[in-house]
Amino acid sequence: MEDYMKPTPLKTKYFTPGVIVIFAFATVGILFLLARLIFGLGAVTNLSNQYPWGIWIGIDVAAGVALAAGGFTTAALGHIMHKEEYHVIVRPALLTALLGYTFVAFSVAMDLGRWYYIWHPLIMWNGNSVLFEVGMCVMAYLTVLYIEFIPIVTERFIGRVNLPGFLSALNKPVDSLLRILDKTLDKTMFIFIIAGVVLSCLHQSSLGTLMVIAGPKMHPLWQTPILPLLFLLSAISVGFPMVIFESLITSKSFGLKPELKVLSNLGTMVAPLLGIYLAFKLGDMVIRQTFVYLNEFSVESVLFLIEIFFGIIIPLRIFLSPKLTKTRAGLFIGSALVIFGVLLNRINNFIIAYNPPYKFAAYFPSIGEILVTLGFVALEILLFRAFVMIFPIVSVPQPVASKTKFFIRGK
């Protein structure tokens, strides 16, 4: 192989004008979070007894979990199907999932009325509760993600541990700890990789079961017993677009050449997945005869149509075209639309479709809610940038080819 790729920490300046703007958003978001912690949920959000869940659950959590699906779909492709040519995207996808889920957990905590009791589900079990199942799976998967990340840490620090001051006495023990971790994980990593994929399938689908219990409060266009299947299918089909989208943005922002060939290959896999999702979504609509609701002109029907046309059909058309899938613009627009579609689907399911029987005013997120959500996204971008500069995550062409170990560590 002439253009041999190896993950390497990227060297560049951290602060650019764009980064400073993002930094400002993160700061504002944190300030509103502080207000929420000091004055209560009611002071910052527009939540009410009619609308107990807002965008912190609908976007930060539900959409966040779906958009972190790149982690398990690429893990399945790279490790379980053992397609080595995709290893260049496994690490960035892993990092995105790791940060994504960390922020999901954090958003949940901030939305809880009693955030300091977030550990309660660990010892107070209710097996009938879908939320309990989602919570447990997400927690377990988050752990798995951190374990999957350890080899990247060991690769970066083995032989390079250099703690300051009196901590320097710990250099040796920390180093040997890293070596032990590296050895053990090298042999056992497959357990965690498979567990990660199983856990993802479970909670991605259960996330769909979550709203089924709202029963008649949910608009029939979305309320269906196959919601868990639809959630799983949409999560799987947004996995690769998310990876493509991020890879294109990362390479742009760090001035690297995008891995167009790998990304186009990934792109060719999107169409069949989207097709299956679309088939189930339309099939469900036909079987339950909910298309009658499309006759009436309402917020629900319009958003449902936007979700289907812009989120599934148009990107499906783009990814079906071999020509478009080979271009950067085609890949970028197609992926962005799929992401938009799934994001809108989660918002629709959790917020738009929720129709309480006794209404006083419709729910619209407050400025505080919106700024906190933007702040979380900003923080995630900032951390991603920091991580790829510290850890070997993004693959760049290497002059000398030296074979590294396989799992997780790229090739």
Next chain:
Amino acid sequence: MSKQTRRNFIKTAAVAGSVIAGLPQKAKAAPKNILSDDRMGVLVDTTVCVGCRKCEWACKTAHNMPTPPLETYDNRDVMKKMRRPDHTSLTVVNEYEFDDYPKFPIDVKVQCMHCDHPACVSACIVGAFSKEENGSVIWDTNKCIGCRYCMVACPFQIPAFEYHKAIQPEIKKCDFCFGRTSKGKLPACVEICPMEALTYGRRKDLIDIARRKIELYPDRYINHIYGETEVGGTAWLYLASRKFEDLQFPKLGNSPAPGVTEAIQHGIFAYFLPPIALYALLGGVMWINKNRKKSEEGEE
């Protein structure tokens, strides 16, 4: 850069460690959901209720909630708007006027229905809600984490939340006066009602009473006991002179509210077989693909 690096590493390690340490070790029983034949209920006869709202006052007093003196409740202006139970009152009375009988508005007391198969009990992530043997559905402040999933689940839109409290906000709803009834007293609202619009008794007996009333006065009541079968039955039952939808009762099916979700949930997790099977399948695929790769490389 190296400083940043170390800090991040330590943070990552610490988070990972604490998450692993926190993994669940032992299972605990799911919340109980006993349906005793002797469970109690209340029959609300909306044709008798005059909307004096004394029950609202009694309920607040019995639960140590701030309330203006009883006389102020004579003011009927509040009835002009629809109200819902919230963190300041666990029950409210709404009044409905109809053009065909303008002189006889209908008053409807609203509170938690104490469902036989409560969605709130099924939904609650930590099992803070429970259906008690005497029929009450009550809530445990020591468990609740404030996720408000119970509110998403309740078909009657009953649980309310204290959004303006930063520490220990509570889920508020009628507790069927569990503290009083377990000591043999009547629920506060039933006790105070001057019209005897509320009848407390065994749910079974209440249904008999309601049936007899409908039989005896077919002109007075429509032939429907709201709560007898709705969402699988509720402890609170209602009689009325006109369609319940006109009185803003939600139109609900007869199957228990949590039914579908629990079926889906237990299907996906039946004896943990589906996840284990998926795990085995993926493991097999991984093994085959790895070996194929190896043998290909060997041939090269």
